[in-house]
Amino acid sequence: MRAAGRGDAHAYRDLLRKLAPILRGFARHAFLRYGSSAEDVEDIVQETLLAMHLKRHTWIEDRPLLPWVRAIAHNKLMDHLRRSGRRQHLPIDEFGDVLVADDSQSAANGLDADVAIGKLKGRQRDVVVAMSLEGQSARDVAQRLGMTEGAVRVVLHRALRSLSKVLRDDQP
Amino acid sequence: MKTDDLIEALVQDVARPQRSTAERVLGATVLGGLVAGLLFAWKLGIRPDIASAVETGRFVFKCALSVMCMACAWWACLQLARPEVRWKNVAAWIAVPPALLAAAVLYEFMAMPPVRWYELAVGRYASTCLSAIPLLSIVPLAALLIALRAGAPRSPATAGAVAGLLAGGLSAALYATHCPDDSPLFVAVWYTLAVGTVVIAGALAGRRILRW
Numbered sequence: 001m002r003a004a005g006r007g008d009a010h011a012y013r014d015l016l017r018k019l020a021p022i023l024r025g026f027a028r029h030a031f032l033r034y035g036s037s038a039e040d041v042e043d044i045v046q047e048t049l050l051a052m053h054l055k056r057h058t059w060i061e062d063r064p065l066l067p068w069v070r071a072i073a074h075n076k077l078m079d080h081l082r083r084s085g086r087r088q089h090l091p092i093d094e095f096g097d098v099l100v101a102d103d104s105q106s107a108a109n110g111l112d113a114d115v116a117i118g119k120l121k122g123r124q125r126d127v128v129v130a131m132s133l134e135g136q137s138a139r140d141v142a143q144r145l146g147m148t149e150g151a152v153r154v155v156l157h158r159a160l161r162s163l164s165k166v167l168r169d170d171q172p
Numbered sequence: 173m174k175t176d177d178l179i180e181a182l183v184q185d186v187a188r189p190q191r192s193t194a195e196r197v198l199g200a201t202v203l204g205g206l207v208a209g210l211l212f213a214w215k216l217g218i219r220p221d222i223a224s225a226v227e228t229g230r231f232v233f234k235c236a237l238s239v240m241c242m243a244c245a246w247w248a249c250l251q252l253a254r255p256e257v258r259w260k261n262v263a264a265w266i267a268v269p270p271a272l273l274a275a276a277v278l279y280e281f282m283a284m285p286p287v288r289w290y291e292l293a294v295g296r297y298a299s300t301c302l303s304a305i306p307l308l309s310i311v312p313l314a315a316l317l318i319a320l321r322a323g324a325p326r327s328p329a330t331a332g333a334v335a336g337l338l339a340g341g342l343s344a345a346l347y348a349t350h351c352p353d354d355s356p357l358f359v360a361v362w363y364t365l366a367v368g369t370v371v372i373a374g375a376l377a378g379r380r381i382l383r384w
Contacts, residue, residue, distance in 0.1 A: 012183050057191070
Protein backbone atom coordinates (compact mmCIF):
# COMPACT_ATOMS: atom_id res chain seq x y z
CA MET A 1 0.00 0.00 0.00
CA ARG A 2 2.87 2.31 0.80
CA ALA A 3 4.34 1.54 -2.62
CA ALA A 4 0.94 2.21 -4.14
CA GLY A 5 1.03 5.64 -2.52
CA ARG A 6 4.14 6.31 -4.57
CA GLY A 7 2.35 5.14 -7.70
CA ASP A 8 3.98 1.72 -7.95
CA ALA A 9 1.43 -0.12 -10.10
CA HIS A 10 2.98 -3.58 -9.72
CA ALA A 11 2.99 -3.50 -5.96
CA TYR A 12 -0.55 -2.17 -5.95
CA ARG A 13 -1.79 -4.94 -8.25
CA ASP A 14 -0.15 -7.55 -6.03
CA LEU A 15 -1.76 -6.07 -2.95
CA LEU A 16 -5.27 -5.90 -4.43
CA ARG A 17 -4.96 -9.47 -5.74
CA LYS A 18 -3.98 -10.63 -2.28
CA LEU A 19 -6.75 -8.71 -0.58
CA ALA A 20 -9.54 -9.90 -2.90
CA PRO A 21 -9.66 -13.48 -1.53
CA ILE A 22 -9.48 -12.16 2.02
CA LEU A 23 -12.46 -9.90 1.36
CA ARG A 24 -14.25 -12.79 -0.26
CA GLY A 25 -13.81 -14.88 2.88
CA PHE A 26 -15.01 -11.98 4.98
CA ALA A 27 -18.15 -11.40 2.90
CA ARG A 28 -18.97 -15.09 2.64
CA HIS A 29 -18.70 -15.54 6.37
CA ALA A 30 -20.95 -12.55 7.05
CA PHE A 31 -23.52 -13.68 4.50
CA LEU A 32 -23.68 -17.20 5.88
CA ARG A 33 -24.21 -15.78 9.30
CA TYR A 34 -26.92 -13.34 8.34
CA GLY A 35 -28.62 -15.44 5.73
CA SER A 36 -28.10 -13.09 2.83
CA SER A 37 -27.68 -14.47 -0.63
CA ALA A 38 -24.19 -15.80 -1.32
CA GLU A 39 -24.45 -14.63 -4.93
CA ASP A 40 -23.72 -11.12 -3.78
CA VAL A 41 -20.34 -11.95 -2.27
CA GLU A 42 -18.44 -10.78 -5.33
CA ASP A 43 -20.35 -7.50 -5.34
CA ILE A 44 -19.15 -6.76 -1.82
CA VAL A 45 -15.58 -7.66 -2.78
CA GLN A 46 -15.69 -5.27 -5.72
CA GLU A 47 -17.38 -2.44 -3.88
CA THR A 48 -14.81 -2.72 -1.10
CA LEU A 49 -11.87 -2.70 -3.52
CA LEU A 50 -13.30 0.33 -5.28
CA ALA A 51 -13.90 2.18 -2.01
CA MET A 52 -10.41 1.29 -0.76
CA HIS A 53 -8.98 2.68 -3.95
CA LEU A 54 -10.93 5.94 -3.84
CA LYS A 55 -10.30 6.43 -0.11
CA ARG A 56 -6.74 5.14 0.00
CA HIS A 57 -5.47 8.43 1.43
CA THR A 58 -7.45 7.76 4.64
CA TRP A 59 -5.03 4.99 5.50
CA ILE A 60 -2.15 6.35 7.52
CA GLU A 61 1.23 4.87 6.78
CA ASP A 62 2.67 2.78 9.58
CA ARG A 63 -0.79 1.84 10.82
CA PRO A 64 -1.83 -1.78 10.35
CA LEU A 65 -3.60 -2.15 7.02
CA LEU A 66 -6.09 -4.90 7.77
CA PRO A 67 -8.21 -3.07 10.38
CA TRP A 68 -8.63 -0.28 7.86
CA VAL A 69 -9.60 -2.72 5.10
CA ARG A 70 -11.97 -4.48 7.47
CA ALA A 71 -13.65 -1.18 8.42
CA ILE A 72 -14.26 -0.38 4.75
CA ALA A 73 -15.59 -3.86 4.05
CA HIS A 74 -17.85 -3.56 7.09
CA ASN A 75 -19.26 -0.27 5.81
CA LYS A 76 -19.95 -1.76 2.37
CA LEU A 77 -21.52 -4.82 3.92
CA MET A 78 -23.82 -2.73 6.12
CA ASP A 79 -24.86 -0.70 3.08
CA HIS A 80 -25.60 -3.88 1.25
CA LEU A 81 -27.67 -5.39 4.04
CA ARG A 82 -29.53 -2.11 4.48
CA ARG A 83 -30.38 -2.01 0.80
CA SER A 84 -31.59 -5.56 0.83
CA GLY A 85 -33.99 -4.56 3.57
CA ARG A 86 -32.31 -6.07 6.56
CA ARG A 87 -31.54 -4.02 9.58
CA GLN A 88 -28.78 -5.88 11.26
CA HIS A 89 -26.20 -4.72 13.63
CA LEU A 90 -23.00 -6.44 12.73
CA PRO A 91 -20.39 -6.09 15.43
CA ILE A 92 -17.16 -5.49 13.61
CA ASP A 93 -15.07 -7.26 16.21
CA GLU A 94 -16.50 -10.59 15.23
CA PHE A 95 -14.52 -10.47 12.04
CA GLY A 96 -11.26 -10.39 13.90
CA ASP A 97 -10.62 -14.05 13.33
CA VAL A 98 -12.27 -14.65 10.02
CA LEU A 99 -9.88 -12.94 7.70
CA VAL A 100 -9.46 -16.22 5.92
CA ALA A 101 -8.78 -16.25 2.22
CA ASP A 102 -11.43 -17.75 -0.05
CA ASP A 103 -10.49 -18.32 -3.66
CA SER A 104 -13.61 -20.15 -4.71
CA GLN A 105 -15.29 -17.30 -6.51
CA SER A 106 -12.41 -15.59 -8.20
CA ALA A 107 -13.93 -16.41 -11.57
CA ALA A 108 -17.37 -15.15 -10.62
CA ASN A 109 -18.88 -11.99 -11.98
CA GLY A 110 -19.90 -9.03 -9.90
CA LEU A 111 -23.35 -8.41 -11.31
CA ASP A 112 -23.88 -5.03 -9.67
CA ALA A 113 -20.73 -3.66 -11.27
CA ASP A 114 -21.99 -4.65 -14.72
CA VAL A 115 -25.28 -2.87 -14.10
CA ALA A 116 -23.44 0.16 -12.75
CA ILE A 117 -21.07 0.36 -15.74
CA GLY A 118 -24.12 0.31 -17.97
CA LYS A 119 -25.33 3.46 -16.22
CA LEU A 120 -22.14 5.45 -16.80
CA LYS A 121 -22.08 8.16 -19.43
CA GLY A 122 -20.64 7.40 -22.88
CA ARG A 123 -16.98 8.31 -22.62
CA GLN A 124 -16.59 7.18 -19.01
CA ARG A 125 -18.10 3.84 -19.93
CA ASP A 126 -15.83 3.43 -22.96
CA VAL A 127 -12.74 4.10 -20.88
CA VAL A 128 -13.70 1.81 -18.00
CA VAL A 129 -14.65 -1.05 -20.32
CA ALA A 130 -11.45 -0.67 -22.33
CA MET A 131 -9.20 -0.50 -19.31
CA SER A 132 -10.84 -3.16 -17.18
CA LEU A 133 -12.64 -5.75 -19.28
CA GLU A 134 -10.34 -5.36 -22.27
CA GLY A 135 -7.24 -4.66 -20.19
CA GLN A 136 -5.92 -1.92 -22.44
CA SER A 137 -3.36 0.60 -21.26
CA ALA A 138 -4.06 4.30 -21.01
CA ARG A 139 -1.89 4.89 -24.07
CA ASP A 140 -3.86 2.44 -26.25
CA VAL A 141 -7.17 3.89 -25.16
CA ALA A 142 -5.91 7.42 -25.77
CA GLN A 143 -4.90 6.55 -29.32
CA ARG A 144 -8.14 4.77 -30.09
CA LEU A 145 -10.39 7.52 -28.75
CA GLY A 146 -8.22 10.38 -30.00
CA MET A 147 -7.54 11.77 -26.51
CA THR A 148 -4.33 12.52 -24.65
CA GLU A 149 -3.15 9.95 -22.15
CA GLY A 150 -3.64 12.42 -19.32
CA ALA A 151 -7.25 13.03 -20.38
CA VAL A 152 -7.88 9.29 -20.40
CA ARG A 153 -6.59 9.05 -16.86
CA VAL A 154 -8.84 11.87 -15.73
CA VAL A 155 -11.84 10.21 -17.36
CA LEU A 156 -10.94 6.89 -15.74
CA HIS A 157 -10.70 8.50 -12.33
CA ARG A 158 -14.06 10.26 -12.72
CA ALA A 159 -15.60 7.06 -14.03
CA LEU A 160 -14.43 5.12 -10.97
CA ARG A 161 -15.95 7.75 -8.73
CA SER A 162 -19.23 7.67 -10.64
CA LEU A 163 -19.19 3.89 -10.45
CA SER A 164 -18.89 4.03 -6.70
CA LYS A 165 -21.74 6.54 -6.49
CA VAL A 166 -24.01 4.50 -8.74
CA LEU A 167 -23.28 1.35 -6.72
CA ARG A 168 -24.14 3.20 -3.54
CA ASP A 169 -27.29 4.98 -4.63
CA ASP A 170 -29.04 3.05 -7.33
CA GLN A 171 -29.58 -0.38 -5.98
CA PRO A 172 -32.89 -1.88 -4.97
CA MET B 173 -17.30 -7.69 -14.35
CA LYS B 174 -14.65 -9.94 -12.90
CA THR B 175 -12.77 -8.75 -9.86
CA ASP B 176 -9.41 -9.07 -11.63
CA ASP B 177 -10.70 -6.76 -14.37
CA LEU B 178 -11.73 -4.20 -11.80
CA ILE B 179 -8.30 -4.45 -10.19
CA GLU B 180 -6.70 -3.67 -13.58
CA ALA B 181 -8.74 -0.48 -13.85
CA LEU B 182 -7.82 0.54 -10.30
CA VAL B 183 -4.13 -0.12 -10.91
CA GLN B 184 -4.26 2.15 -13.98
CA ASP B 185 -5.57 4.93 -11.76
CA VAL B 186 -3.04 4.58 -8.96
CA ALA B 187 -0.60 7.21 -10.17
CA ARG B 188 -3.03 10.03 -9.43
CA PRO B 189 -1.85 11.65 -6.21
CA GLN B 190 -4.41 12.18 -3.51
CA ARG B 191 -4.51 15.09 -1.14
CA SER B 192 -4.72 14.16 2.51
CA THR B 193 -7.80 14.88 4.58
CA ALA B 194 -5.74 17.16 6.80
CA GLU B 195 -4.84 19.39 3.85
CA ARG B 196 -8.44 19.53 2.70
CA VAL B 197 -9.81 20.30 6.14
CA LEU B 198 -7.11 22.94 6.65
CA GLY B 199 -8.00 24.51 3.32
CA ALA B 200 -11.69 24.54 4.19
CA THR B 201 -11.04 26.03 7.63
CA VAL B 202 -8.86 28.81 6.21
CA LEU B 203 -11.32 29.58 3.41
CA GLY B 204 -14.34 29.42 5.71
CA GLY B 205 -12.49 31.47 8.31
CA LEU B 206 -11.67 34.19 5.77
CA VAL B 207 -15.25 34.46 4.56
CA ALA B 208 -16.63 34.45 8.10
CA GLY B 209 -13.95 36.96 9.14
CA LEU B 210 -14.86 39.37 6.35
CA LEU B 211 -18.56 39.00 7.11
CA PHE B 212 -17.80 39.63 10.77
CA ALA B 213 -15.68 42.73 10.05
CA TRP B 214 -18.38 44.07 7.73
CA LYS B 215 -21.45 43.50 9.90
CA LEU B 216 -20.26 43.30 13.50
CA GLY B 217 -16.66 44.33 14.13
CA ILE B 218 -14.59 44.08 17.27
CA ARG B 219 -16.02 45.76 20.37
CA PRO B 220 -14.69 49.28 20.94
CA ASP B 221 -13.44 48.63 24.48
CA ILE B 222 -11.29 45.71 23.35
CA ALA B 223 -8.14 47.19 24.97
CA SER B 224 -9.59 47.05 28.46
CA ALA B 225 -11.54 43.83 27.76
CA VAL B 226 -8.41 41.77 27.09
CA GLU B 227 -7.29 42.53 30.60
CA THR B 228 -10.30 40.79 32.14
CA GLY B 229 -10.15 37.08 32.79
CA ARG B 230 -13.76 36.51 31.69
CA PHE B 231 -13.20 37.92 28.21
CA VAL B 232 -9.98 35.98 27.74
CA PHE B 233 -11.66 32.78 28.93
CA LYS B 234 -14.54 33.26 26.49
CA CYS B 235 -12.18 33.62 23.53
CA ALA B 236 -9.85 30.84 24.69
CA LEU B 237 -12.77 28.45 25.11
CA SER B 238 -13.94 29.08 21.53
CA VAL B 239 -10.46 28.50 20.18
CA MET B 240 -10.15 25.37 22.33
CA CYS B 241 -13.42 24.16 20.88
CA MET B 242 -12.01 24.65 17.38
CA ALA B 243 -8.79 22.84 18.18
CA CYS B 244 -10.52 19.80 19.69
CA ALA B 245 -13.04 19.63 16.86
CA TRP B 246 -10.23 19.96 14.32
CA TRP B 247 -8.42 16.98 15.78
CA ALA B 248 -11.62 14.92 16.08
CA CYS B 249 -12.58 15.79 12.51
CA LEU B 250 -9.31 14.44 11.11
CA GLN B 251 -9.67 11.25 13.17
CA LEU B 252 -13.30 10.63 12.26
CA ALA B 253 -12.57 10.94 8.54
CA ARG B 254 -10.90 7.52 8.76
CA PRO B 255 -13.11 4.45 8.46
CA GLU B 256 -11.73 2.53 11.42
CA VAL B 257 -12.16 5.34 13.97
CA ARG B 258 -15.27 5.35 16.16
CA TRP B 259 -16.77 8.25 18.07
CA LYS B 260 -15.54 6.72 21.31
CA ASN B 261 -11.95 7.26 20.14
CA VAL B 262 -12.46 11.02 20.02
CA ALA B 263 -15.00 11.43 22.83
CA ALA B 264 -12.31 12.47 25.33
CA TRP B 265 -11.23 15.34 23.07
CA ILE B 266 -14.76 16.53 22.49
CA ALA B 267 -15.39 16.49 26.25
CA VAL B 268 -12.60 19.03 26.96
CA PRO B 269 -14.44 22.27 26.06
CA PRO B 270 -17.66 21.40 27.97
CA ALA B 271 -15.56 20.41 31.00
CA LEU B 272 -13.69 23.73 30.93
CA LEU B 273 -16.97 25.60 30.58
CA ALA B 274 -18.51 23.70 33.51
CA ALA B 275 -15.50 24.60 35.68
CA ALA B 276 -15.84 28.27 34.71
CA VAL B 277 -19.56 28.24 35.54
CA LEU B 278 -18.81 26.81 38.98
CA TYR B 279 -16.21 29.51 39.51
CA GLU B 280 -18.73 32.20 38.50
CA PHE B 281 -21.32 30.77 40.90
CA MET B 282 -18.80 31.14 43.71
CA ALA B 283 -17.49 34.55 42.63
CA MET B 284 -20.86 36.24 42.08
CA PRO B 285 -23.76 36.62 44.52
CA PRO B 286 -26.85 34.57 43.59
CA VAL B 287 -28.95 37.70 42.94
CA ARG B 288 -26.81 38.54 39.92
CA TRP B 289 -26.82 35.04 38.35
CA TYR B 290 -30.00 35.56 36.38
CA GLU B 291 -28.95 38.94 35.01
CA LEU B 292 -25.51 37.61 34.01
CA ALA B 293 -26.94 34.54 32.28
CA VAL B 294 -29.53 36.50 30.31
CA GLY B 295 -26.99 39.14 29.33
CA ARG B 296 -27.73 41.99 26.96
CA TYR B 297 -27.37 40.63 23.45
CA ALA B 298 -28.55 37.02 23.56
CA SER B 299 -30.51 37.25 20.32
CA THR B 300 -27.52 38.68 18.43
CA CYS B 301 -25.42 35.79 19.73
CA LEU B 302 -28.02 33.24 18.65
CA SER B 303 -28.26 34.60 15.12
CA ALA B 304 -24.68 35.76 14.48
CA ILE B 305 -22.89 32.50 15.34
CA PRO B 306 -25.02 30.23 13.12
CA LEU B 307 -24.99 32.76 10.26
CA LEU B 308 -21.20 33.17 10.40
CA SER B 309 -20.93 29.35 10.42
CA ILE B 310 -22.76 28.71 7.17
CA VAL B 311 -19.81 29.11 4.79
CA PRO B 312 -17.21 27.39 7.03
CA LEU B 313 -19.56 24.45 7.62
CA ALA B 314 -20.30 24.05 3.92
CA ALA B 315 -16.58 24.19 3.07
CA LEU B 316 -15.75 21.65 5.78
CA LEU B 317 -18.45 19.22 4.69
CA ILE B 318 -17.20 19.41 1.10
CA ALA B 319 -13.65 18.76 2.31
CA LEU B 320 -14.80 15.82 4.41
CA ARG B 321 -16.51 14.19 1.45
CA ALA B 322 -13.05 12.94 0.53
CA GLY B 323 -12.89 11.09 3.83
CA ALA B 324 -14.49 7.81 4.76
CA PRO B 325 -16.23 8.35 8.11
CA ARG B 326 -17.64 5.34 9.87
CA SER B 327 -20.60 7.43 10.94
CA PRO B 328 -21.42 10.28 8.53
CA ALA B 329 -23.71 12.00 11.05
CA THR B 330 -21.01 12.07 13.75
CA ALA B 331 -18.40 13.41 11.35
CA GLY B 332 -20.89 16.08 10.23
CA ALA B 333 -21.59 17.03 13.85
CA VAL B 334 -17.89 17.48 14.58
CA ALA B 335 -17.52 19.58 11.43
CA GLY B 336 -20.38 21.67 12.87
CA LEU B 337 -18.47 22.01 16.13
CA LEU B 338 -15.39 23.22 14.26
CA ALA B 339 -17.40 25.73 12.21
CA GLY B 340 -19.36 26.82 15.30
CA GLY B 341 -16.16 27.21 17.36
CA LEU B 342 -14.66 29.36 14.60
CA SER B 343 -17.69 31.64 14.49
CA ALA B 344 -17.89 31.76 18.27
CA ALA B 345 -14.24 32.83 18.45
CA LEU B 346 -14.98 35.69 16.03
CA TYR B 347 -18.21 36.69 17.70
CA ALA B 348 -16.60 36.58 21.15
CA THR B 349 -14.48 39.61 20.23
CA HIS B 350 -17.64 41.60 19.44
CA CYS B 351 -19.94 40.42 22.22
CA PRO B 352 -19.97 42.54 25.42
CA ASP B 353 -21.43 39.71 27.53
CA ASP B 354 -18.43 38.07 29.15
CA SER B 355 -19.84 36.01 32.02
CA PRO B 356 -19.31 32.24 31.77
CA LEU B 357 -23.01 31.97 32.64
CA PHE B 358 -23.90 33.81 29.43
CA VAL B 359 -21.47 31.66 27.44
CA ALA B 360 -22.87 28.47 28.95
CA VAL B 361 -26.42 29.32 27.92
CA TRP B 362 -26.27 31.24 24.66
CA TYR B 363 -22.98 30.24 23.05
CA THR B 364 -23.83 26.61 23.76
CA LEU B 365 -27.25 27.00 22.15
CA ALA B 366 -25.81 28.82 19.13
CA VAL B 367 -22.96 26.36 18.55
CA GLY B 368 -25.34 23.46 19.28
CA THR B 369 -27.53 24.62 16.40
CA VAL B 370 -24.53 24.46 14.07
CA VAL B 371 -23.60 21.00 15.40
CA ILE B 372 -27.11 19.70 14.72
CA ALA B 373 -27.10 21.24 11.24
CA GLY B 374 -23.75 19.56 10.59
CA ALA B 375 -25.04 16.19 11.75
CA LEU B 376 -28.17 16.39 9.58
CA ALA B 377 -26.24 17.53 6.51
CA GLY B 378 -23.43 15.05 7.16
CA ARG B 379 -25.81 12.13 7.31
CA ARG B 380 -26.87 12.93 3.77
CA ILE B 381 -23.70 14.07 2.07
CA LEU B 382 -20.87 12.29 3.87
CA ARG B 383 -21.99 8.78 2.92
CA TRP B 384 -19.45 6.98 0.78
